[in-house]
Amino acid sequence: MDIRLTNSKTRKKEVFEPIDPQNVRMYVCGPTVYDRAHIGNARPAIVFDLLARLLRHVYGAEHVTYVRNFTDVDDKINARASESGRSIAEITAETTQWYLDDMGAVGVLEPDEMPRATAFIAEMIAMIEELIAKGFAYAKEGHVLFRVREYAAYGRLSGRSVDDMIAGARVEVAPFKEDPMDFVLWKPSEAGVPGWDSPWGRGRPGWHIECSAMSKALLGDVFDIHGGGNDLLFPHHENEIAQSCCANGTEQMARFWLHNEMLQVEGKKMSKSLGNFFTVRDLLDGHDGMPGVPGEVIRFVMLSTHYRKPMDWTAEKAREAGATLRKWYGMVDGVAAGEADGLVAALADDLNSSGAIAELHRMAGAGDVAGLRFGMELLGFLDGGVPDWVAGPQVDLSAYVERMVAARAAAMESKDFSGVDALKQALIAAGVEVRMSKAGVELVPGPGFDAAALEKV
Structure with a gap:
């Protein structure tokens, strides 16, 4: 059976043909672990979990590798540690497990690989060194930056030109930048902030380089599918493509790019x-x-x-x-x-x-x-x-059925249904499903039934 997917790169629905049907590879950008996942974070997790299930159904579970990363080095994590007085390692360990528990509760299976950024610092440094050696990046004042204008295809994924991006976006102007659009691959770490030794001094990676290094290490220079929310399309995914293609000498990073809406x-x-x-x-x-x-x-x-x-x-x-x-x-x-x-x-x-x-x-x-x-x-x-x-809780709702029947009968006489509506909403708020028809009233404890709330109705 052919699978057809809308490729963000071409803006067209295309037949999905894996590079190797015996080794179908997908990478999805995962969470930055500093707090609980909000419900918007659950959407890409569920969407790409479903895609992984479909790929396994079509190609066989043993022929699919699904990678979703954890970003566990980030300024938001550093700030949370500073304001809470807890260690960064403690915060990221706790919030990573929160994410896994919460996603598991909504039916998201754990991917085949779940790399953490801090375990791939050496691979990031090696990729940055390669970019510098090829002239696509430069070091200045403890920072390393990517030369956006050296990559002619920059903007192709998002459909923007570099000049339009500068005119329409807020870009960080810094004295160590050759061009306003250049983005950070490595930055210095002050005391009390996580840092690693590098050729450019003690520091930490920029956000975008993480996924380029981890996907290369686990899936190769070019793989089948890269996914995430459409809020990542620019600049994150655009920057990933630039880094990966320039460092690896390839024309593409992933053959298909998929993005879910908000x-x-x-x-x-x-x-x-x-x-x-x-x-x-x-x-x-x-x-x-x-x-x-x-x-x-x-x-x-x-x-x-x-x-x-x-x-x-x-x-x-x-x-x-x-x-x-x-x-x-x-x-x-x-x-x-x-x-x-x-x-x-x-x-x-x-x-x-x-x-x-x-x-x-x-x-x-x-x-x-x-x-x-x-x-x-x-x-x-x-x-x-x-x-x-x-199965639902075993609870006697007959008294509430009688109240609803009486309220409905009174409303039919007075033509004022406000009392019926109020009772119905109170029951629903207590997790009771209210089913009313000409045949009568049926009340069923719903999946979120709250006995304590029902007592107040």
Whole structure:
């Protein structure tokens, strides 16, 4: 089966043909580990986890190498250590494990390799030395910088010219730069900041060189797929290409570049000032009076939107996803997996996860439980079997059903439904799924059911 992917480099959907079908290689930029991952960080983790699953399905698990790095040397980490009084090693070890735990909770399998930047300093220094030797970089005042104008193809990924970038972007003007667009490969480290000995003095790497050195060490000079969020397209990925191609003497770094779109919350850009910024752990455990959301539900909502479209996280989508998954888990429990060619075809068409979920709905409606089981497995919803939350807590909600029926009857008389709406929202906030129809009222404890919140209704 052909896999077709939208290549950011060509801006076209192309048939994916690996360099070596026996050794399919993918690199994805991972997190900078200084704090909890927010829900926007979960989107690329889930998207590229799904792509890795598809590649393993098509080429065989033993023929796919998926690498996702950890940036564990960074000014944000240094600042967090300074303000907290804790060691950098302690912070990065803790936050790395947080990330793995939180991503595991949303069904993200650990990649084949998870390199940490601090373990590849020697490889970074060697690559920088190669760039200097070839005239693509220069050392000045303890810094080493890349000569952007020496790489003629710079800007090809993002579709910008160097002059336009200078005119439209805020670039750091520094006395040690030959050109405003030149970017840092190595910088000096003052006392109390992590540093390593180098030909240019004690210092630490710039951000971009990390991925160039780690991908080369683990996947070779040229590999199949490089992925990440579209916020990394420029300058990070543009700079990676420049460094890697110039140091390695290649025309490309990766054959396919994939970028996922960003995430919003309730229709607005996520920000702390708007009060809609929260972490994956906030969602899992519950926050601001809201019940927790199971990882499978978070994954379902994320995959319900195509990776190249902006995704809007809403509480309503999470409630709907929980109800759907509860029904599907009940259908496939104890059933052997069959086939689902339509679902695989959807994923093979530019990782169309929303189309794949539509196929799950179709199979569920048609009673194709074997196909439904296979599809749920491939999409990462059954790694640990049917989750515990599906059974739901054993709780008597009959009193609340009676209250809702009475409130609805009163509203029909008065034509004032505000009381019904208020009761419904209070139940939903407690994690109860409210199903109202002409036949009556049904209340079901949802995946985020909160008994303490229910007592206040």
